[in-house]
Amino acid sequence: MENTKVGVGLVIRNHSGVVMAAGLQYINASFSLMIAEAVAVLCGIDLAVEKGMLPIVIETDALSVVNLIRAGCPISSDIGMMIGDVIARLQNIIGSKVVFVSRTANYVAHILSKMALILS
Numbered sequence: 670m671e672n673t674k675v676g677v678g679l680v681i682r683n684h685s686g687v688v689m690a691a692g693l694q695y696i697n698a699s700f701s702l703m704i705a706e707a708v709a710v711l712c713g714i715d716l717a718v719e720k721g722m723l724p725i726v727i728e729t730d731a732l733s734v735v736n737l738i739r740a741g742c743p744i745s746s747d748i749g750m751m752i753g754d755v756i757a758r759l760q761n762i763i764g765s766k767v768v769f770v771s772r773t774a775n776y777v778a779h780i781l782s783k784m785a786l787i788l789s
Contacts, residue, residue: 673698674789675705678781679713681722690720693781695789700747706731707751709782710738710767714758724764730775738767 675698681690694712696705710727717725729735738756742749759765772779 673700673702673705674786675708676782676785676789677705677709677712678778678783678785679709679716680778680781681713681717681720683722688777689722690716691777691781692716693785693788695785697789703731703733704748704751706734707737707748707755710734710755711751711758714755714762714765718758718762723762725759725762726765727767728770728775729767730770730772730779732769735767735769 675696677694677696679690679692679694680688683689692712696708698705700708706729709731710729713727714725717723734752737748737752741756742752744750744753755767759767
């Protein structure tokens with residue numbers, strides 16, 4: 670598989686919707702876009718834990734990733750290993766979950782991910 674340029678955009682809001690933290694990250698990697706979406710979820714969990722913003726509600730526009738997290742995924746696959754990491758981390762944070770939102774609802778994170786690619 671050839672290298673894929675991945676931009677990750679993250680926005681952390683409090684329970685009132687006020688932005689508390691934001692970030693972007695560029696990753697040059699050899700994995701699928703679905704794995705890239707799972708990496709973004711992991712980065713979001715890590716940032717929220719680092720900032721002490723618990724419990725976590727991860728909002729992503731990657732419906733396939735949300736469905737895999739909800740259903741579990743065979744660990745024997747690459748995406749399964751990533752989903753397993755997401756599930757393991759969230760199990761340690763009571764009240765946390767991953768939900769699907771539309772691309773428009775996830776607009777700021779989407780723009781930050783594009784900025785990560787531009788700045789790379």
